[in-house]
Amino acid sequence: MSLSEDNPADAKGPMVEPIQVPKASDILAGKLRDLILSGRIAPGESLPAERELVSDSGLSRSSVREALRVLEVEGLIATRPGRSGGSTVRLPGRSSVARSMRLFVRSHGIRLEALLECRVAVEPYLAGLAAQNRTEQDLAEMRDIHQRFEQSQGDVGAYKRLNLDWHLAVARASRNEVLVALMEAIAQPIFDAADYQEVTTAEIRRDAIRAHAAILHSIEAQDFKQAYSRMEKHLSAYATVARRLLVDRQAQSGAAAK
Amino acid sequence: MSLSEDNPADAKGPMVEPIQVPKASDILAGKLRDLILSGRIAPGESLPAERELVSDSGLSRSSVREALRVLEVEGLIATRPGRSGGSTVRLPGRSSVARSMRLFVRSHGIRLEALLECRVAVEPYLAGLAAQNRTEQDLAEMRDIHQRFEQSQGDVGAYKRLNLDWHLAVARASRNEVLVALMEAIAQPIFDAADYQEVTTAEIRRDAIRAHAAILHSIEAQDFKQAYSRMEKHLSAYATVARRLLVDRQAQSGAAAK
DNA sequence: TGACTGATTTGGTCTGATCATATAACATTT
DNA sequence: AAATGTTATATGATCAGACCAAATCAGTCA
Incomplete structure (x- = not known):
């Protein structure tokens, strides 16, 4: 046996x-x-x-x-x-992906740096696709958000939310559901992590508005490469600011620890 | 009251x-x-x-x-x-993200086209980061996989698996866990969808091996831009082949339907 | 020492009942 | 007839208590 x-x-x-x-x-x-x-x-x-x-x-x-x-x-x-x-x-929807990504990011204590890199990798291409595939309805939505974005003087909460909304609207205009899901998944943690009280001097805000406007024009003109490079420039500028802030904060906490 | x-x-x-x-x-x-x-x-x-x-x-x-x-x-x-x-x-791990992404892709019947676009958006940057951040251990792993990849003559299953493994190894070498998670999430559905019996003529395989070797050299040399552009070229070539196959298959099924 | 054997702890499953809620069907009032 | 209130019913949510199955531990016996 x-x-x-x-x-x-x-x-x-x-x-x-x-x-x-x-x-x-x-x-x-x-x-x-x-x-x-x-x-x-x-x-x-x-x-x-x-x-x-x-x-x-x-x-x-x-x-x-x-x-x-x-x-x-x-x-x-x-x-x-x-x-x-x-x-x-029902269909799972992008929010499920975003939720598991958020769990991943939180539980692993992912560096903001890594999230920003991810954004730099994805979003320029996303803007290019948006320029290629956007419909009139997409444009209307982006313009509407952008207009309210311009008028969000003083209200940091509104600025933060409209900034996020605009980037997500661009993502949706790409007509690529996977990339939209990815953007939704990483955008939320980024905007949670960034301390917006500090990243919104009047100067920085003016730059952001100008950059958004420029990108919007490229998308309207259906110019893939221009939308791509302008978004890249916008994100690099943001990443630089965010990085400097991180360093400053570390320096502060280091000094405070002494 | x-x-x-x-x-x-x-x-x-x-x-x-x-x-x-x-x-x-x-x-x-x-x-x-x-x-x-x-x-x-x-x-x-x-x-x-x-x-x-x-x-x-x-x-x-x-x-x-x-x-x-x-x-x-x-x-x-x-x-x-x-x-x-x-x-x-335990920590959620990349596989949870991949699982929810797989559910998303399957339930929405996402186009292979969209997945490939996502890859084109992400992987070149990933290769650049790998060139920047790779350790000796990363290199050893990639070389090992590549060597077995070269020797996978005839065995389509092994070719498919090693191809996937190599791309994931490059992703890991980037030292960006979010992008690795993303790659793992989208790579699996792509390799499931692609019909490898058809995408592996001897010629195509030779091209893939050459492309991988070239990218590997750029990563060894820590050349961000070169790794980026070579990966971009590799993926564009693949996407073209995959697209043509899709069209052919549609034409076939269209003819069969008549 | 080493292999068996039973006790113990812990998750897995089952049964059957009761509670909470939202809709449907009916009755009442205006 | 229309609006309103009331009761019945279908369905998920929760509870209680028992037993089963698996993994480990502790002791026993060869």
């Missing part, structure tokens, strides 16, 4: 791989996930009710609920209580 | 915002998440046992378990059964 009798030609390695018993809830979650991703349950449609899944699967209520909770965290379903509630299928 | 009596100066909008009752498990999950992200429970350490969390929180076991399951999906804890098992804290 020895296992080795069954495999006389064993050259190396164990005859049977280590067996891992998957959890019941994970199996169910996997099956439901496949149903959703394969499109057999379309977004907007509802999954069977919990008690129905129980009788269908033969599992207990707790296992079914844990499976549903997994899918909920993954952004694949949304669950509401009450009659005619239940779990409805 | 009317609510409107309390607010005679109501200009617009409802007097009270819609109240949302958070779920017990979500509250617990939030508190535990804060404990982890604030560093008060360090990676490697264990959360209290489920039954202990039950008595501490006053919630039921199911609610506690659902909270733990949320954190598990987020990649913040890993749970093992058995004595001295339990939930140990």
Whole structure:
């Protein structure tokens, strides 16, 4: 009855791989996930009710609920209580990507420097794509945000938010959903990290407004290369300022530590 | 007893915002998440046992378990059964970002075109950073992978895997964890999507090997701009081939549909 | 010493009930 | 008839307590 009798030609390695018993809830979650991703349950449609899944699967209520909770965290379903509630299928959306990126950044204590580098790598190309693919509606949105951006004198909160909004609007105009998701994912942590009280002297703000205007013109003119290089210049300038601020702050805390 | 009596100066909008009752498990999950992200429970350490969390929180076991399951999906804890098992804290890791990106790409049916654009936007800069920041160890790894890449004649599976590995090794050498995470997130779907049986004529493979070698030299020489432009050229060439293949396939399926 | 054996701890699952909520169906009043 | 209030019902959320399964530990026996 020895296992080795069954495999006389064993050259190396164990005859049977280590067996891992998957959890019941994970199996169910996997099956439901496949149903959703394969499109057999379309977004907007509802999954069977919990008690129905129980009788269908033969599992207990707790296992079914844990499976549903997994899918909920993954952004694949949304669950509401009450009659005619239940779990409805939805698409994960960019915010899920942003959320996991935020967890990644926070838990690893990623340097602001790394986030800025990421932005310099991505956003010029993004601006180029925006110039290429923008629609009139995209332009209207960017112009609107830019106008309010210009008028945000004094209100640092509004300045910060409109700055972020404008960059995201440019990203959306690129018509590349992956890059938009990436921008949303990294933009939030950057704007959280930067201390805006210090980065908004009147001079810096004027420069930012001018730079945005220039980039906007390139996008209007559908000039890929110009939009690219102007965005690159804008970000480099910002990164320089942010870096100097970081150094200053370190110097301060170093001095304070003494 | 009317609510409107309390607010005679109501200009617009409802007097009270819609109240949302958070779920017990979500509250617990939030508190535990804060404990982890604030560093008060360090990676490697264990959360209290489920039954202990039950008595501490006053919630039921199911609610506690659902909270733990949320954190598990987020990649913040890993749970093992058995004595001295339990939930140990861990850092989310790049794979969580990649997983949510994969869900995003699959569920939205993102075009391969968009993924390739993303790569063109990111990877040249990544190669430049690699040239700037690579250590000797990074170089050794890249050389090793490249050597096996050169010798992967005939074995399409190995070619595909080593190609992916090399690009990821370059990304790691950049020492920018956000960009590495991004590369891992988009590389997998790209390599899944591309049909490698068709993209690996002997000629194409020879070109890829030559391009990798050239980029590797630039990285060895710590030449940012050269690494950047060579990677850009390599990716453009690849994107062109991939695009042509896509068109061919569409033409085929179009013809087949008739 | 070393291999077995049982106790112990911990997560995984099940059962069944009750609570909370949102909708639907119905009844009542104006 | 329309507006309003009331009850029934479907559904998720929560609870309680038990048992199962896995991994480790402690002791026993050869």
